[in-house]
Amino acid sequence: MNNVIVYSKNNCMQCKMTKRFLKEHNVSFEERNINQEPQYLDALKQQGFQSVPIVMNDSMDPIVGFRPDSLKELVG
Template identity: 80%
Template sequence: MNNIIVYSKNNCMQCKMTKRYLKEHNINFEEHNINKEPQYLDILKQQGFQSVPVVMPENSDPIVGFRPDSLKALAN
């Protein structure tokens, strides 16, 4: 199973929908909440991301926002 990291923040509807999709499809992930762990905000900014959620699969390109079409590929 790939290691998947989800960067999220509080009160973010797209973050909630992304995490729900992953859970419903039994896709394991590790969450980093930038409100609780602000050091991850700097990491995202350094990589050019300006919004969350950012889903970072180990072996493919990052997915920004709630993208069920892209998340579906992670279930395979």
């Protein structure tokens, strides 16, 4: 499985749902919380993102928001 990164923030329902979906489907991921680590917010803004969650993976385009249809591609 390629490295999966989830960018999230505190008190974000879509972030919680995205992380729950990945955990329920046994997809390991690294979480990067923009409230706890603000340097990630700057990096995301530079790439043109304006909201979280953002799920990044080496083999596919970033997934913005809670998108179970797109997240299924990570399940394999």
